[in-house]
Amino acid sequence: MIQFKQVAKTFRKARVLDGITLDIAIGERIALIGSNGAGKTTLIRCLLGEYTFDGSVSINGLDPRSNRTVVLGKIGFVPQLPPPLKMPVGQLIDFSASLCGTDPQRIHAIAKRLGLNVEEILSRQFVRLSGGMKQKLLISIALGRDAQVLVMDEPAANLDPEARKIFFDLLAERLHDATMIISSHRLDEVSSLVNRVIEMDMGKVVLDDKVEDDVALTDTLACRIVLKRFEPAFAKALDGWSIKAAADNELLWEGTLAGPDRLRFLGIISRYTALVADLSLSEN
Numbered sequence: 001m002i003q004f005k006q007v008a009k010t011f012r013k014a015r016v017l018d019g020i021t022l023d024i025a026i027g028e029r030i031a032l033i034g035s036n037g038a039g040k041t042t043l044i045r046c047l048l049g050e051y052t053f054d055g056s057v058s059i060n061g062l063d064p065r066s067n068r069t070v071v072l073g074k075i076g077f078v079p080q081l082p083p084p085l086k087m088p089v090g091q092l093i094d095f096s097a098s099l100c101g102t103d104p105q106r107i108h109a110i111a112k113r114l115g116l117n118v119e120e121i122l123s124r125q126f127v128r129l130s131g132g133m134k135q136k137l138l139i140s141i142a143l144g145r146d147a148q149v150l151v152m153d154e155p156a157a158n159l160d161p162e163a164r165k166i167f168f169d170l171l172a173e174r175l176h177d178a179t180m181i182i183s184s185h186r187l188d189e190v191s192s193l194v195n196r197v198i199e200m201d202m203g204k205v206v207l208d209d210k211v212e213d214d215v216a217l218t219d220t221l222a223c224r225i226v227l228k229r230f231e232p233a234f235a236k237a238l239d240g241w242s243i244k245a246a247a248d249n250e251l252l253w254e255g256t257l258a259g260p261d262r263l264r265f266l267g268i269i270s271r272y273t274a275l276v277a278d279l280s281l282s283e284n
């Protein structure tokens with residue numbers, strides 16, 4: 001479905017992509033990982049037909065540069081940095097919907113599931129929304145259409161745990177009809193979303209592994225934590241998660257979390273290892 005053949009890109013003598021060859025099939029969900037400057041965004045921009053480059057890229061046999069409109073019609077894209085658009089939210093939704101022939105109400109419905117009531121902010125400039133609101137809107141625009149390919153650059157970074165759970169559910173609904181490329185610095189942020197990991201370093205692919213997590217996107221895990229002692233910083237770190245202290249015992253914390261979020265959650269808890277006497281995560 002997507003092919004990169006010997007793709008090379010140079011910015012002012014600096015080789016940023018150095019002979020990337022990849023074959024991506026329908027239904028693959030790729031984590032594109034690598035440190036800052038590895039070349040992830042540049043590779044995505046080549047796929048979107050934004051740059052000239054050496055080598056070739058094709059989507060369903062089409063070159064994204066010479067068929068930009070058709071190719072962009074097939075791709076739902078969530079950028080890493082929201083564009084500084086002054087356009088009001090309502091106009092942005094209508095414009096995006098008209099570009100890909102979708103009903104604006106589909107975008108409204110997804111935004112609502114993510115906890116963003118767009119009816120209330122239709123006249124607000126996009127640029128004036130909070131980081132999380134922008135991200136929710138960009139995700140809604142990308143998912144509110146029948147895109148065969150979803151390309152997302154750090155899509156869940158600005159979402160709270162509740163919105164991330166819904167985001168995972170939305171992706172799960174697209175597992176069988178879309179190919180996904182999710183770029184991130186950290187594999188633990190995206191590992192549960194993907195079945196293939198491609199790591200880039202200095203413009204090259206340094207790892208290409210097929211992996212399948214055994215926690216489904218829609219799984220919910222029951223979490224129980226017993227503390228040795230209570231610290232307010234621990235409570236603050238769990239703010240926003242649905243794991244709360246028992247009413248009569250601040251040492252016992254219980255609740256649920258989205259399966260795909262468990263590594264992120266454990267990363268937070270690991271900062272308080274000295275406080276934790278016992279921790280269990282079990283399938284609900």
Ligand SMILES: Nc1ncnc2c1ncn2[C@@H]1O[C@H](COP(=O)(O)OP(=O)(O)OP(=O)(O)O)[C@@H](O)[C@H]1O
Binds near residue numbers: 034
């Ligand atoms: N338009 C540009 N002009 C000049 N250099 C660029 C341009 N875009 C990217 N680069 C350079 O290309 C290299 C790769 O950048 P890229 O944004 O693709 O990396 P990345 O893996 O996405 O990094 P990050 O995780 O920080 O977003 C970097 O050294 C960057 O400075």
